[in-house]
Amino acid sequence: MRLNSQQIIERLGETDQLYLQGNTPELALERADLRLQLVSLSQFYQEQVHFLQEAVVLLEQGRVEFEEMPLRLYINLSLHLAKAYMIFFELTKEPRYALITQQILKPMTHYEHGEIYFFLAYASVSKNEPALTRHWLKKYSTSSEFDLGLLQQHPAFEAYRSLEWFEKLLKSKMH
Structure with a gap:
């Protein structure tokens, strides 16, 4: 369920109060996720950066x-x-944020989790690394987390949609 900005701000206050009683990894995740939701709702660059910085911390x-x-x-x-670093990349177009994403997730590839592969592909395409993009997308396509609609619609992969290997990858998942 997607919350509206008022509900997010109310929950943000609640979770910040809970933090004062003691932090947990689940609470850290929820507090950061609320801030990422506010980033997507905000129309102001400075506000987006502020919430992104808080989420990253x-x-x-x-x-x-x-x-x-x-x-x-x-x-x-x-x-x-x-995700937070890739939103930073989208806002600033600075490749260092895609590099940070790669540095966070590359050591985790042995978990064979599809979303890790997806974000590595996303970071690779953002850094104009076609071979790595293809590598990570191929791994993503064989994972249980693969989402055909996401890959078809994500704007980062627009330039790849007409490439033969990309079309084959999509067609193999449509059947």
Whole structure:
């Protein structure tokens, strides 16, 4: 369920109060996710950057502050962090944010999680690395998290849609 900005701000206040009672990785993830939602709702660049910076800090802290957490939660924190950096890239067009995404996720490829592959492909296309883009998209296409609609509609892959290998990849998933 997508919340409106008033509901997000109310929940933000609630989760910030919960943080004062003690932090958990789940709480860090929720607090960062709320900020990422505000980024998507905001029309103001400075506001977007502010919420992105807060989200990054919360996610980085959540990934390292706790000695033990379920693997799925660690992956979710990392994927949200990658998402935050790619939003930074979209706002600024600075390739360093795509590089940071690659640095966060590349060590995690042994988990064989499709969303990790997707964000690595997204970062690679953003850095104009066609061979790596193809590599990560091929891995993504064989994962259980593969989303054909996302790949067909994501604007980052527009330049690849007419390439033979990309068309074959899409066709292989349509049947």
